[in-house]
Amino acid sequence: VAKLCVCDLLVAQCDVNCCCDPDCSAADFSLFTTCSVPIVTGDNRLCSQKAAIYSLDVEANPPERIFKLIDQVNPSVFCIHATNYKEALSFSSPQMPTSENFDQLLKEFESATFSAEPGSWNMNTDAQSPSDANETYRYEYGVPIQTEDAFLRLPSPVVSSWCSDANPAGFLVNQATKCTRSVSVEKCGNIQAVSMLFYINSSVLAVNITVQSVVVQSLNGMWTLLNSSDVLRLPMILDEVCINIVLGVSYHITYTDAGEIIEAAASFVLGAINKEALSIQQSFEISFTQVNTKPVPLSGNPGYVVGLPVRAGFRPQGYPFPVEIFFNTNKYGQLTILKSTSNQDCLAAQGARTPVLFGYNMVSGCKLRITAAVKCQPLTQTLLDLLKGQTFPEYVASFGNSRAQDVLDWVPITHFQTSEQRIYNTFQSSCQIPISLEIEVKWTKYGSLVNPQARIVNVTATITTTTLKQLPSGRERTIPITSSVVFTDISSPAEPGYKAWPTINVKLPFDFFFPFV
Secondary structure (H helix, E strand, C coil), X not given: CCCCCCCCCCCCCXXXXXXXXXXXXXXXXXXXXXXXXXXXXXXXXXXXXXXXXXEEECCCCCCEEEEEEEEEECCCCCCECCCCCHHHHCCCCCCCCCCCCHHHHHHHHCCCCCCCCXXXXXXXXXXXXXXXXXXXXXXXXCCECECCCCECECCEECCCCEEECCCECECCCCEEEEEEEEXXXXXXXXXXXXXXXHXXXXXXXXXXXXXXXXXXXXXXCCEEECCCXXXXXXXXXXXXXXXXXXXXXXXXXXXXXXXXXXXXXXXXXXXXXECCCCEEEEEEEEEEEECXXXXXXXXXXXXXXXXCECEEEECCCCCCCCCCCCCEEEEEEECEEECCCCCCECCCCCCCEEECECCCCEEEEEEEEEECCCCHHHHHHHXXXXXXXXXXXXXXXXXXXXCCCCHHHEEEEEEEEEEEEEEECCEEEEEEEEEEEEXXXXXXXXXXXXXXXXXXXXXXXXXXEEEEEECCCCCEEEEEEEEEEEEEECCCCCCCCCCCCCCCCCCCCCCCCCCCC
């Protein structure tokens, strides 16, 4: 920086008031009134750098220039500690697409991952090739899953809705994609991407991909599950209709806690097209399950997502001793309520449940027809089973991704019981029967104000009962039975004039993180 001088404009001449001009002598400096450039620095984005300080000592006789070289510390919280990649401090001109290079650029950048510097890829010929890999290969999160020939493909749309087969499946990355594939009846047997072989012909390292199930969809949309999944069905033309084309593939990978893949299975949906069809829509999905564990669907990560089921569970027998995990999930791992039916008959609705969806207030119900011959105790138990189900959960997950063994992530359900003043004349002595179940879920916004996560903090289940008295013989009465769920946001707003979070008044240059996003 001692050699930099932005005010030195004249060649071999002293610029007026330019204190860093090497062409100026001491006599010239004595005539200066100020230094037009008092400080010269390098890149102001560095955390520490040298700075050249120029000033005039007007009290000296004659006045003279003062020069200092100091270490300057950048006060900004966003600064560069070391410039180990010089090219990152400047822009490189991007290659503009033209009619001549478009195909080459599309081939280079159409996949889900690509390098900014393709030339820097080091293809080590001594490294173990996928075909030589053994079953002890351990994956890390996000690493593409290797096969004998390349990677496990999960086709996805790239530039448009058309399928690209260059998208690799990443380890432990659950994905679901849909894309459009160009087809024709005449060539359906020659299109690899509509054949089952295209998706199971490769092995995931030393593990073969097995066919778990095959569903056949007819032209009118009817689905049929094949009894045997061992049959390999290839596309073929039958009466001007191409059958056995792949409409959907669902991979399921089983892995160990060390990151080793021990099993790979695929489920297929096969369909048919007629000669009028020019394209089909294909769907692809991949999921992962750790060995010796039961897959539990998540409802958010970490906070709940609106519209996904509220996860619930109960304490295992023998709690708290002995215990391996604190909570087991129920059959569906969800909180459920009574499901309404078209005929509104409570007895016909027994066993019909619908999951409670986070953020959705729900009301369901049915009508119960009571005669004088009905007994009180069996009726009470039947209505409790109708309202609460066979196994009403004891706990609800506070987060959408709460694990069963994390005891503090589960909220107990508090039960209340109230009585209604209405009296139905049915029984000789009074009989209390439940007629409604009201579930209230209180939740709050948790974490950062920029990206708050929905967290359940309290759940109450209130059973309302009513009194029945004897009805005259031969008469009957209809009583409504209802279930409801209410979600209440109890997040506390920030008090007026109170800053909930400290703020930093700083603005970064638009190219600060270049070439990184």
